Amino acid sequence: MNMLRGLATLVCFQGIGEAVVYLSDMPIPGPVIGMVLLFATLQLTGTETPEWLGETGHFMIRWLSLMFLPACTGLFFLPDITTDQWLPIIGAMFLGTLLTMAASGYLMHRLMPDPDGDSQ
Numbered sequence: 688m689n690m691l692r693g694l695a696t697l698v699c700f701q702g703i704g705e706a707v708v709y710l711s712d713m714p715i716p717g718p719v720i721g722m723v724l725l726f727a728t729l730q731l732t733g734t735e736t737p738e739w740l741g742e743t744g745h746f747m748i749r750w751l752s753l754m755f756l757p758a759c760t761g762l763f764f765l766p767d768i769t770t771d772q773w774l775p776i777i778g779a780m781f782l783g784t785l786l787t788m789a790a791s792g793y794l795m796h797r798l799m800p801d802p803d804g805d806s807q
Contacts, residue, residue: 689738689743690742690746692740693740693741693742694743696740697721697743697744700722700724700725701717701718701721702717702721703720703724704717704719704720704721704722704724705718705720707720707724708720
């Protein structure tokens with residue numbers, strides 16, 4: 688029952704995000720706005736993430752790669768688009784991977800405590 692409660696909460700915030708995007712005509716995806724609103728709600732109430740919401744989030748993250756399969760398989764049914772755009776697609780994937788690795792390394796360097804105790 689906790690999983691259903693968590694999923695309902697996430698879907699509600701996604702719907703609210705979609706409504707905000709629709710009404711304000713913002714160029715940001717509705718689910719992103721919904722997650723920002725969920726984060727703001729949790730921060731403003733001063734509570735930690737409820738266990739039932741955390742369980743649902745962990746479950747969904749565990750199966751995240753499976754959720755990308757429909758989008759990836761859809762590329763095979765659009766050969767006219769993918770054959771014309773294969774170089775930008777590969778370039779975006781490569782550049783995105785490099786930028787993600789660089790940003791992750793920088794954040795780890797800045798946020799992790801120094802084992803020697805030296806200041807940064």
